[in-house]
Amino acid sequence: MSTAEPFTIEQFYKFLQQGKLMAGKCQKCGKIHLPPRPLCDNCYSQEFSWIQVSGKGKLVTYTVINVAPAQFQALAPYAVGIVELENGLKIPGMIQDIKQEQLKIGMELTLDFGTCSAPQQWPVWPRYCFKP
Amino acid sequence: MYSLQERNTWLNGKPLVSIISAGMSKFGKHDGLLTRELFAQAAAEAFSRCPKLQPKQDIKAMFIGHMGEAYEHQGHTGSTLADWAGLAGIPATRTEAACGSSGVALRSGIYAVLSGLADVVIVGGVEKMTHRTTAEVTEYLAMASDFPFEQFHGITFPGLFALMANAHMHAYGTTEEQIGMVAVKNHYHGSLNPKAQMQKEVSLQNVLASKYVAWPLKLYDCSLITDGASCVILTKPDLAKKYTDQPVHIVGTGQASDTIGLYERKTLTSLQSTKLAAKAAYEMANVTPDQINLAEVHDCFTFAEIMHYEDLGFCKVGEGGKLVERNETRLGGRIPVNTSGGLKSKGHPVGATGTAQAYEMYLQLTDQAEKRQVKDAQIGLTQNIGGSGATAAVHIYRRDQ
Numbered sequence: 086m087s088t089a090e091p092f093t094i095e096q097f098y099k100f101l102q103q104g105k106l107m108a109g110k111c112q113k114c115g116k117i118h119l120p121p122r123p124l125c126d127n128c129y130s131q132e133f134s135w136i137q138v139s140g141k142g143k144l145v146t147y148t149v150i151n152v153a154p155a156q157f158q159a160l161a162p163y164a165v166g167i168v169e170l171e172n173g174l175k176i177p178g179m180i181q182d183i184k185q186e187q188l189k190i191g192m193e194l195t196l197d198f199g200t201c202s203a204p205q206q207w208p209v210w211p212r213y214c215f216k217p
Numbered sequence: 218m219y220s221l222q223e224r225n226t227w228l229n230g231k232p233l234v235s236i237i238s239a240g241m242s243k244f245g246k247h248d249g250l251l252t253r254e255l256f257a258q259a260a261a262e263a264f265s266r267c268p269k270l271q272p273k274q275d276i277k278a279m280f281i282g283h284m285g286e287a288y289e290h291q292g293h294t295g296s297t298l299a300d301w302a303g304l305a306g307i308p309a310t311r312t313e314a315a316c317g318s319s320g321v322a323l324r325s326g327i328y329a330v331l332s333g334l335a336d337v338v339i340v341g342g343v344e345k346m347t348h349r350t351t352a353e354v355t356e357y358l359a360m361a362s363d364f365p366f367e368q369f370h371g372i373t374f375p376g377l378f379a380l381m382a383n384a385h386m387h388a389y390g391t392t393e394e395q396i397g398m399v400a401v402k403n404h405y406h407g408s409l410n411p412k413a414q415m416q417k418e419v420s421l422q423n424v425l426a427s428k429y430v431a432w433p434l435k436l437y438d439c440s441l442i443t444d445g446a447s448c449v450i451l452t453k454p455d456l457a458k459k460y461t462d463q464p465v466h467i468v469g470t471g472q473a474s475d476t477i478g479l480y481e482r483k484t485l486t487s488l489q490s491t492k493l494a495a496k497a498a499y500e501m502a503n504v505t506p507d508q509i510n511l512a513e514v515h516d517c518f519t520f521a522e523i524m525h526y527e528d529l530g531f532c533k534v535g536e537g538g539k540l541v542e543r544n545e546t547r548l549g550g551r552i553p554v555n556t557s558g559g560l561k562s563k564g565h566p567v568g569a570t571g572t573a574q575a576y577e578m579y580l581q582l583t584d585q586a587e588k589r590q591v592k593d594a595q596i597g598l599t600q601n602i603g604g605s606g607a608t609a610a611v612h613i614y615r616r617d618q
Contacts, residue, residue: 145384146384146485148380149432152355153355154356154359154373155353155356158352160371165376176366176480185432208365208369
């Protein structure tokens, strides 16, 4: 895929806005970075390519936040979890469209692009979430 | 100069540095006091405990753990506290590693003494938090976690430890009752500590009935929002007796880091940083976990204490819950943990916590811990972590022979 875009977290979120979950693949050692990094923590290469990864995965662990920072108080209580994607990489996020008692470690979830967004001054990134 | 193996053989449990004095403000709610004024209380106690020390002449450097300037709109904490401790002029350095800030300050003080650049150093920490709302404190503490994927998606600090707790419960069958028992034990210990923020016992029933903050962690599973300061004074072991008849020796130190994002770690049921720091400290001290008589560990959330038992080798992996259930870590048990009350009951002014643990170890290993004294304690351990475990500092202490 494209190599023109910088391998930054900002760019990761720009791709999300376009409906794509993208990771950086090190061209030297092959390690996949999600989020992308400018320096491979395995071999120190600075050469990467973008690869699209599946947003499907399994819930590794979760919690329900009752006491939230000011910015998220309107959403509380809300569920968050860490999802292991099909390629083995893990990513955290909110889990929506599910009741707390239905949450289960190991359940299948899919990343939903940007629909959970809450606009703010900085950073202007889409807030992805996971749904059953 | 030395390979790791040579160095450890050379040290072989010999003192790295010696603690000649220690001080701590009462932990709690101190309306109207600023961090500099709280730290002056800790420094004053340390100076008065050691009359042979001439602070202005003898102390050659200061290392201060302080997490956040947001609380008080005051940064530049190293020089501020040197000034208010009557030590303006000496090099003063602030170390920041979130809740592990003063564990790292202690490690930095050891670097300074062992390097030979400073024979006597003061290391400490401070935080003033209670004048802020819970929402503000929640937000400031969260700054120590990964911003773009954790904070940005509404994951709080209790939330991060809840994610680990849930994974541990799922993997090993640890129960909410066992997690709650840590609170009951630490509140009992805190009831014996006149400097603790909460000096009253709680029942397991009340812990389990408290409201969820981040499932499965409840209000009584969370450490406290606290104002406080602490410090210890270190010197070279061969100079210790010049200042005091009763030094406490630090015989092992370890500090380690891990990924800032919890989600990037291979396991969610243990902290690699604790394991690495503990391994370094145990090897340097030439001590095994079964030789530890008492420990102060980082119970920012009750569940964390259970995980730390396992990472520090006090029990087998997965059996941390059973250890507290069998009362082995309660005063009178095989290895009392958090005799001070811990972060849960003594309080957790985040930057002050690491050296407050060292303060407790100083009292215990000089028989000054009064009602909570562990009899015949020879070797103690402290473990201080930052954030969700991207930093850990472990130290091992030995009574003077």
